[in-house]
Amino acid sequence: MRFSDRFVAERHYVFDVLLGDFLGLDYVIQIEPGARGYVIELPNGRRLWMRDAFFGDLPDSTAYLTSSSLPRGTRIVARLPFAPEADAVVLFGEGDVVQEGADLHCGVDIVATMFFMLGRWEEALPDPPLDEHGRWRGASSVAFAGAFLHRPIVNEYVEAVWSMLAHLECRQPRRERRFSLVPTHDLDIIYPSRIRTLGHAAFRARSARAMMQAARIALSTGSPFDTFDWLMDLSESVGVRSRFNLLGGGTSPRYDEGRYRLADARVRAIVRHILDRHHLLGFHPSYSAHLNPAQWASERRAIEAAFGVTLSEGRHHYLRFRVPETWRMWDEGGMAVDSTAGYADVEGFRCGTGDLFPTFDVRRRRALRLKERPLVIMEGTLAGYRKLSARGSQEVVRRYIEVAARYRMPLTILFHNNSFDEVRWPGWRQAYQTIFDLSQGVGQRD
Numbered sequence: 554m555r556f557s558d559r560f561v562a563e564r565h566y567v568f569d570v571l572l573g574d575f576l577g578l579d580y581v582i583q584i585e586p587g588a589r590g591y592v593i594e595l596p597n598g599r600r601l602w603m604r605d606a607f608f609g610d611l612p613d614s615t616a617y618l619t620s621s622s623l624p625r626g627t628r629i630v631a632r633l634p635f636a637p638e639a640d641a642v643v644l645f646g647e648g649d650v651v652q653e654g655a656d657l658h659c660g661v662d663i664v665a666t667m668f669f670m671l672g673r674w675e676e677a678l679p680d681p682p683l684d685e686h687g688r689w690r691g692a693s694s695v696a697f698a699g700a701f702l703h704r705p706i707v708n709e710y711v712e713a714v715w716s717m718l719a720h721l722e723c724r725q726p727r728r729e730r731r732f733s734l735v736p737t738h739d740l741d742i743i744y745p746s747r748i749r750t751l752g753h754a755a756f757r758a759r760s761a762r763a764m765m766q767a768a769r770i771a772l773s774t775g776s777p778f779d780t781f782d783w784l785m786d787l788s789e790s791v792g793v794r795s796r797f798n799l800l801g802g803g804t805s806p807r808y809d810e811g812r813y814r815l816a817d818a819r820v821r822a823i824v825r826h827i828l829d830r831h832h833l834l835g836f837h838p839s840y841s842a843h844l845n846p847a848q849w850a851s852e853r854r855a856i857e858a859a860f861g862v863t864l865s866e867g868r869h870h871y872l873r874f875r876v877p878e879t880w881r882m883w884d885e886g887g888m889a890v891d892s893t894a895g896y897a898d899v900e901g902f903r904c905g906t907g908d909l910f911p912t913f914d915v916r917r918r919r920a921l922r923l924k925e926r927p928l929v930i931m932e933g934t935l936a937g938y939r940k941l942s943a944r945g946s947q948e949v950v951r952r953y954i955e956v957a958a959r960y961r962m963p964l965t966i967l968f969h970n971n972s973f974d975e976v977r978w979p980g981w982r983q984a985y986q987t988i989f990d991l992s993q994g995v996g997q998r999d
């Protein structure tokens with residue numbers, strides 16, 4: 554593998570992810586000052602040339618963090634040779650692959666494409682348009698504008714590269730891949746407020762029967778939010794474990810305070826039970842923590858001290874997340890995996906993949922040890938932003954399960970423990986159950 558001595562950190566990162574993390578190949582990177590484009594040379598002497606349509610024209614700095622570096626429109630190219638789908642999304646370079654002698658020449662700049670999707674640098678441009686929670690919107694992304702947010706284009710190009718290498722008679726086996734459902738649950742509310750449940754029912758209930766049902770839930774001693782055993786049973790039914798992310802504090806009166814206390818006996822019992830059943834406890838930093846390392850660290854310490862655990866992964870409350878600062882904070886805190894990088898306003902592949910991948914700090918220009926397990930679908934997106942019914946949402950998830958199964962990759966979903974009471978979430982229990990039946994149908998193991 555050869556490329557020039559400019560943008561070494563960025564290019565090295567992409568090839569490590571492509572050839573190492575995704576394909577699991579042995580490779581050596583050579584820096585060759587003055588080289589144009591990228592060359593992968595196999596032991597048999599045959600070469601794959603890939604066009605550089607991005608870094609080659611830029612000064613070696615963070616100069617690409619400007620809107621003029623964004624892809625100039627999304628081109629959909631039919632029948633790109635070696636690509637796995639009927640058409641390919643081309644962001645940088647030209648949509649062609651041709652054979653010259655024993656070599657292949659790929660006109661698409663796959664390196665810039667992967668760096669764009671995985672590094673998320675479009676989110677780090679000056680003056681980003683943020684929503685009322687300070688989040689970058691899915692609707693602002695190039696993938697949304699180009700109508701390819703539902704496609705794992707990083708994986709599509711990984712498959713294309715693999716097909717090209719196979720054509721050139723690469724003899725190395727690639728890493729085995731498989732589909733798996735990754736159920737995650739952020740614990741925002743553990744016990745419901747009876748007043749709120751009744752009030753909501755009175756406002757929404759269309760019949761006396763629905764009102765009675767709401768009253769029964771509100772006045773019963775059992776909590777409709779105590780769905781933990783059911784969630785864990787379903788995960789176990791397809792051979793995976795649930796990930797439960799716990800809040801450790803927070804200072805926002807509106808979004809953090811009064812949710813639950815770690816010292817509460819009911820909270821302690823639930824956490825103990827999760828750990829006893831060998832499911833995973835994660836960190837859910839509060840609304841106040843996504844750009845505040847001191848707050849973040851104190852919440853994490855509170856959970857670790859309360860339960861005698863070491864947290865290594867999790868997701869931010871409200872999906873509050875900024876590139877690259879939030880990733881950097883997790884990395885500097887020694888965490889292994891963040892799973893915040895999904896959009897609140899629309900489901901899809903924010904990072905162009907469902908796979909776990911190493912992150913990159915686009916301001917300091919260095920690869921991080923932290924990995925991202927991108928969130929693809931949150932139930933609140935489907936119900937709240939997209940206004941879909943339980944059945945409609947189930948259909949969306951079914952399509953993503955098919956895509957994830959086709960690319961043999963994980964599919965991370967977020968369903969809160971409090972999203973299953975029949976008053977506010979009619980039909981969602983059944984829909985969630987069906988997701989597991991569908992997953993079982995395409996075959997998986999943890």
Ligand SMILES: [Zn+2]
Pocket residue numbers: 739740741837869870871
């Ligand atoms: Zn939350």
